[in-house]
Amino acid sequence: MSLTSSDVTRIAHLARIEVTESEARQTLEQLNGIFRLIEQLQAVDTTGIEPMSHPLGGSQRLREDRVSDKPDRDANMKNAPASQDGLFLVPRVIE
Amino acid sequence: MFEKSVAELGRALSARQVSAVELAQLYLARIDRHRDLNAFLDVRPEVTLAQACAADARIARGDATPLTGVPIAHKDIFVTREFASTASSRMLKGYMSPFDAAVVEKLGDAGMVTLGKLNCDEFAMGSSNENSYYGNVLNPWDKSAVPGGSSGGSAAAVAARIAPAATATDTGGSIREPAAFSGITGIKPTYGRASRWGMIAFASSLDQAGIMTSSAQDAALIFNGMLGFDARDSTSVERAGEDYTRSLESGVKGLRLGVPKEFFGEGLQPDVEKAVREALAEYVRQGARLVEISLPNAALGIPVYYVIAPAECSSNLSRFDGVRYGHRAAQYGDLEDMIKKSRAEGFGAEPRRRILIGAYVLSHGYYDAYYLQAQKVRRIIADEFQQAFGQCDIIAGPVTTSVAFGFGEKAADPVAMYLSDLYTIPGSLAGIPGMSIPCGFGAKNRPVGLQLMANYFEEAKLLGVAHQYQLATDWHKRIPGGFQ
Numbered sequence: 001m002s003l004t005s006s007d008v009t010r011i012a013h014l015a016r017i018e019v020t021e022s023e024a025r026q027t028l029e030q031l032n033g034i035f036r037l038i039e040q041l042q043a044v045d046t047t048g049i050e051p052m053s054h055p056l057g058g059s060q061r062l063r064e065d066r067v068s069d070k071p072d073r074d075a076n077m078k079n080a081p082a083s084q085d086g087l088f089l090v091p092r093v094i095e
Numbered sequence: 096m097f098e099k100s101v102a103e104l105g106r107a108l109s110a111r112q113v114s115a116v117e118l119a120q121l122y123l124a125r126i127d128r129h130r131d132l133n134a135f136l137d138v139r140p141e142v143t144l145a146q147a148c149a150a151d152a153r154i155a156r157g158d159a160t161p162l163t164g165v166p167i168a169h170k171d172i173f174v175t176r177e178f179a180s181t182a183s184s185r186m187l188k189g190y191m192s193p194f195d196a197a198v199v200e201k202l203g204d205a206g207m208v209t210l211g212k213l214n215c216d217e218f219a220m221g222s223s224n225e226n227s228y229y230g231n232v233l234n235p236w237d238k239s240a241v242p243g244g245s246s247g248g249s250a251a252a253v254a255a256r257i258a259p260a261a262t263a264t265d266t267g268g269s270i271r272e273p274a275a276f277s278g279i280t281g282i283k284p285t286y287g288r289a290s291r292w293g294m295i296a297f298a299s300s301l302d303q304a305g306i307m308t309s310s311a312q313d314a315a316l317i318f319n320g321m322l323g324f325d326a327r328d329s330t331s332v333e334r335a336g337e338d339y340t341r342s343l344e345s346g347v348k349g350l351r352l353g354v355p356k357e358f359f360g361e362g363l364q365p366d367v368e369k370a371v372r373e374a375l376a377e378y379v380r381q382g383a384r385l386v387e388i389s390l391p392n393a394a395l396g397i398p399v400y401y402v403i404a405p406a407e408c409s410s411n412l413s414r415f416d417g418v419r420y421g422h423r424a425a426q427y428g429d430l431e432d433m434i435k436k437s438r439a440e441g442f443g444a445e446p447r448r449r450i451l452i453g454a455y456v457l458s459h460g461y462y463d464a465y466y467l468q469a470q471k472v473r474r475i476i477a478d479e480f481q482q483a484f485g486q487c488d489i490i491a492g493p494v495t496t497s498v499a500f501g502f503g504e505k506a507a508d509p510v511a512m513y514l515s516d517l518y519t520i521p522g523s524l525a526g527i528p529g530m531s532i533p534c535g536f537g538a539k540n541r542p543v544g545l546q547l548m549a550n551y552f553e554e555a556k557l558l559g560v561a562h563q564y565q566l567a568t569d570w571h572k573r574i575p576g577g578f579q
Contacts, residue, residue: 008451015409015454016416016431017447018439027448033510034452040398041468044475051470052477054300054330055286055526056551061329075193081423088418091430 002032096121097256098574101165101313104259108154108164115150115164119143119208122166125257126210129578132233132255134248136171137178138211146208153206162320163206168258170249171212172219173199173304174293178209182295183227184217186421186441196293197325198262198304205320210258214248217443218412219264219297221245222272222515225506226445234277235575237541240499243273246307250277253307255578260308260317264294265529266301267400268494268519274307274531275494275544280561280571281307282314285551286526287332290325298407299330301400301523310571311532311561315339318554334552342559348382350560353487355390358518364497366537371493374534374545377567378491378560388483388490392476396520397513399476402456402469403524408446409453415441448509477525480550489560490548493518494531498541518546528554532561533570542570 008024008031019027073086082089096104096113107113123140143166150164174180174192181187195203203209216226224232224247232247234240235255242251246263250273253261263270265283274281282305289304296302306321308314318339325331354375359368375385417423417437424436442450456465483490496517505512522529528551531544545564549557565571 003455007455011451011455011458014458015450016413016434016438017442017450018432018435027451030448030509031451033508034401034448034513037510037513038398038402038456038465038469040395041402041472042464044392044395044468044472046468046471046475049471049474051467052474053470055477055524056332061333063326072193077419078193079190079420081417081421090418091427091433093430 003028097125100310101259101316104165105161115147115208119147119166122210129255129257132251133230134214134232134252135211136214136229142177143208143210150206150208160205161316165207166210166259167202167207168210168213168252168261169199170215170246170263172264172295173262175199178212182218183215183229185228186415197290198321202320213252213261216245218446219245219266219269220445220449222512226443228443234499235578236278239501240541241502243276245269246273249307250274250279253279256574263307264304266298267523268516270305271494271519271529271531271546276499278533278542279307280310280314280532282530284322284528284554287330288322290328290331292325292327296411298404310565311558312343315343315558339555339558342555343562345559347378347560347563350383351386351487352378352383353386353388353483353490355388355492357390357393358492362496367493367543370535370537370543371545386487388486390479392479393521395472396476396524399469399472399524400520402465405449405453406457406466409450412450473524476521480525484550492546494544494546498537498543522548527551528557530561535570
């Protein structure tokens with residue numbers, strides 16, 4: 001498998017990262033090198049093998065569905081790039 | 096004082112031979128004197144000294160732990176209330192966390208005094224610390240060499256004795272590789288032993304916190320205060336607390352040391368092989384027996400890792416959108432443009448690369464062929480470790496193929512850089528504990544590490560085996576020139 005420069009542009013859009021045409025071309029070569037490395041996995045016979053999503057297996061621990069945390073709104077918002085009256089500011093999305 | 100171990104510092108503090116404030120001042124002065132290493136990203140003497148004062152008061156009250164008043168520094172992947180938390184990224188420049196990471200909190204509860212935050216590869220992605228937005232960290236043994244990564248600042252700080260201990264994190268080798276390159280002791284516990292709460296996430300099924308110190312004994316002492324169940328981390332393991340120092344004095348007579356033949360194949364440099372084989376011979380002198388074992392698919396660890404880690408990273412790093420915290424571009428049009436520009440500017444080249452790979456392998460039509468296939472091969476590798484542990488008690492071999500390389504040698508070729516973690520990634524994929532201890536010097540007089548790995552939850556045994564080697568050798572006591 002080999003990516004094209006338009007694949008890079010498409011993935012970059014999926015990942016919401018802006019890339020210029022020249023960056024896409026530059027990244028392409030490196031990404032293809034990495035994909036050549038990853039390709040080795042296709043040759044492995046994994047018939048009947050369960051995917052391993054967690055080293056120790058088991059199921060996700062759940063807790064009772066109740067409020068256990070009292071967020072401090074001011075403390076949590078002090079790193080916001082733009083805020084007003086306890087709200088995060090972003091460009092207008094609804095006309 | 097700075098050449099003393101954590102254990103010795105703890106004893107000196109409880110005997111009132113030194114105060115926590117005096118110790119903090121001594122280390123802060125050393126940090127300042129060796130600023131050229133670029134190991135620290137944030138140092139706030141007023142915060143450190145206030146913590147030291149509180150530790151002295153606690154010692155005076157008589158309710159100190161063996162760690163109270165001992166200084167420690169934290170990798171800048173752990174969030175802290177009193178120091179900036181950046182993950183060495185432009186994305187989080189100046190970020191002040193509203194809470195402390197669980198590991199920071201637990202070590203603080205034990206009375207340890209924070210010296211500051213340590214440089215690392217951006218979002219812990221890298222093997223040389225060359226991916227930090229805030230510049231390279233120098234290797235104290237040879238300033239033209241990398242300290243290793245991603246926990247390069249932690250490794251350099253401990254090697255230079257500008258901190259007696261440092262927290263670190265391992266996803267594919269980010270504790271063992273820099274420990275080897277910088278000639279110190281580094282250990283990652285079993286996945287799930289240390290809480291990931293407040294540890295800035297990279298690849299959640301692999302990320303695990305550990306510790307860097309000058310000896311295995313010190314690591315065991317700190318593990319006693321650092322590990323344990325945390326309900327706030329859904330992958331934290333529910334097990335009773337234990338004393339990680341309990342096996343330090345157990346000898347290695349009769350111990351079966353498994354030596355994976357695949358770790359001594361093509362690519363292993365002769366200088367590293369020589370030092371590692373001499374370390375194995377020391378264990379034989381002490382009564383251990385070497386057993387040849389095989390991990391046939393260990394080399395597939397790298398392709399497996401470079402599917403799973405980028406996939407999980409692309410998911411974890413999607414939270415950085417320039418809305419709630421983190422970098423926001425100065426100029427933008429609509430909301431989507433704001434997010435795209437903020438992420439393009441805020442992330443460096445390596446996180447961007449991994450996010451793109453991850454987005455691709457998770458995208459429609461590729462999930463089964465890449466992510467699911469990688470998870471299946473991951474299980475094959477993990478199962479091979481279980482077969483190996485049927486024949487041996489501890490696995491031993493090299494940490495890296497070579498000693499530390501120079502700046503720029505691999506920076507332009509991501510694949511060459513990725514191969515640095517050939518021997519460390521398999522253990523990370525399995526989730527077993529692993530460590531690196533210094534075992535000599537190779538080319539250009541740069542340090543060599545011996546890797547030791549144990550089965551799940553056998554950290555105490557692992558630390559004991561490492562300690563027995565350190566009782567008979569003095570590599571771990573060597574201090575680089577210019578730092579004595």
